[in-house]
Amino acid sequence: MATLVLAACGGGDGGDGDASEGGIYQDCKASPNTCNAVPAAQLQQGGSLTFAIEKNLPNWNVNSSEGNVFETGMTVKAFLPWTFTTTPDLKQVVNENLLVSAEQTSTSPQTIVYEIRPEAVWNDGTPITADDFVFQWKTMNGKDCPGCNASNNSGYNQVQSITGSNGGKTVTLVFATPYADWKNLFASGTPLYPAHIAAQHGDLNTPDGLAAAFTWLGANVPTYSGGAYQIQNWQDNVALTLVPNPQWYGRTKPALQQLIVRVITEASQEPIALQNNEVQVIYPQPQVDLVQQVQNIPGVSQYQGLGLTWEHLDLNLQNEFLKDEPLRDAIFAATSVQSIIDSTVGQFNEDVTPLKSHMFVPGIDGYEDYLPPEQGSGDVERARQILTEAGYTNIADGQQLTRPDGRAVPSFRIRYTVGNAIRQTTVELIQAQLRPLGINLEIVPTDDLGQTTDSGDYDMIVFAWVQTPASFSNAEQTWNSTSSQNFGQYQNPEVDRLMHEAATSTDLAAARDKLNEAGRILAEDAYVLPLYQKPTIIAAQDEVANARNNSSLDGPTYNMEEWGLRAAG
């Protein structure tokens, strides 16, 4: 499966003005996990490096719903420990800095044993132990702390017990009901916070105390660290200055004297700051202009990867006309995903291809191309044939498609997030592609995507979902008949059953098969048309070592402790 993601990775350009060489990222296509790697001994000792992020860090508790934003998640990797990392090839691997091992030791009841490295300590010398795991479990399971504003309680609410042994360095977790995504718990997206610090700000044995401690962690700039760096200074909305944590127990000691995370909220200004050497690494959302800008900067390399965020076209099944499956089949057949790609992300990344699954993206174990070939093909004749066979009339440009019962199909409102040029082009293309069928679309942008989707205020909509490498519970949250995120009201008991069986399986291979089976039914029901994986881009000065693209939610900071500057000469 790795080959799929390698094939999907975009080319690295730039570097000393010679785009063909790919600069420091020339090996990323072949070796996404090790490209731009420089051994610690060959790094300049000391120096400063600045990495740009696009949002302020208003809340330090990334496990809270308010703090759970991508930029905060990337930044806290400098000073918080976690169990599993997603590497650039989109695999979940044990974080060997923290753990000796993490294994499922029993399937009934499902039991996970984490072995924490004996050397692992917080920067005040307190060992990292099972207590830190228990604190997180209690604040996020939705039962022990109803007042905790947790980002997510998936999985934590299925844990029966967490116990420590061996001085707290062995953590045994027992599930009440099986949970396939167990690697997501305490992982890079939900890292560990120090329970002993939290205990100073609330009684961890009471709901109110837990809530007070949880809130305190969000409100206060961390002085604690269990990572390679610790915070030296925070200028709100400007920059976070990190220095090496003297108690760092990991395998790689930071070579940098300072690592600065600079907030640049205007993505278009990032390449200019990079060109002027005010920042050395940027990780913006790629757009045509931005990619071209970066490619023209001498001494800078860039690399594009394809990640876990995927765009899709959704139909709202609450619309009585869209309830009719032949109409939905025809809409998906007439939509040309390739032409959408060619006119949008394909402008700067020729490796983006139509996505053929709702459940996995290429690169994740389990990805299967199960989409019916006609869906997303742009085959208007096939679409006409589907409609004709179903008894529709007036199937022509300039006409108004008419149902078998004689009722004219009204205009559908297709929505996208205002200001998103790529989505605007996408909906305009879909509008043009459906016109020959007598289907008219009214393009209505929204400045409030959450409200629009939550209230079902659309007939069609284009937006994106994010996956994790272990996405079994994620699938349930997105597609289940009763899920709050099933915005288009798709209902199929068979799909619900398969997804639930997958999410509660302890056999990952079987779980993947069930999810793909559910996906096949979902595709046949023509509810959501996957479009493509969104590209990500990293650009860095050529003196930067060990910073590389990671298209997962971990982002390029997954190995921050290794970042450095190449030694001169």
Add this chain to the structure above:
Amino acid sequence: MLAFAVRRIAVSLPILLISTFIVFMLASLSGNPLSPLLTRNPPPPPESIALEAQRLRLDHPILERYWMWLTGLFRGDFGPSVQSNLDIGAETAGRFMVTMRLIAVAMILALVLAVVVGVISAVKQYSKTDYTATFLGFLFLAMPAFWLAILLKQAGIDFNNAVDEQVIYTIGDSSVPLPQGFGAQVADIAGHMVLPTISLALISYASWSRYQRSSMLEVMNSDYVRLARAKGLSRRRVMIKHALRNALIPLTTVTALDLASIISGAVLTESVFQWRGMGDLLLNAIRTDDVYVVMAWLLVTATVVIVFNLLADLLYAVLDPRIRYA
């Protein structure tokens, strides 16, 4: 004069109140601050969303929310931000100082440039200098501010490359960390100020220089200037002592009236140059549907505009004795 000032302020207060009501309604109804939570994947638990809604007072009717905000102001409570850790009052005060630094320097620069160029253009009417100044004025008027800022950034980078040293910066109001030593710190801050202040100043300079030119021409052709020249006073003395003084009055009015547009210009300038002032505060608040931050922004900027217009009225009296003694 004092009575006049008090009367002006008294008239401004109801206007301010009405504008807060309108903006509160528009801001509250145009978006949902819970929106990012609703589309997050995986989603936060419903309990978390309910807690957040309660904290943001979304469980109250909109009129009640406005009343809570209005009465809270008297206790120094500016309402809850979508960022639970944000003290809106303290944040706005800090941001205000950043913006005022930018606006003050830019306005002084723009005024000096506008007066000098306007006067020279008027005195040397239809000369090459006048045509050049006119061309540049219209060029800056026509040029989109965003584009101008980007061009300036590129020029700054070219300058750095030419001198092979980091002199001019394109983001922020200072480096992180600040360099050691007083001189180095001053140079660093100045290096960060160059582009934003020029960018903001040029927007206003363009129109102000045109006002100054026409105002100066009008004064130069007036009877009292001709009389002064006829009495044998030197041209230089007439221009500076008599003509310029009177020609500054229209510019004073325009400057005060333009303050609102300068603040709007500062929103863009701060965004392009990543200054964390009032402009950045507003843009971020709009992006995140942070209603109470928008309201704090409105209160501060509206007050500044009112105060500046008042100051302009008072300045008339300084510049024109006929007003002073009326």
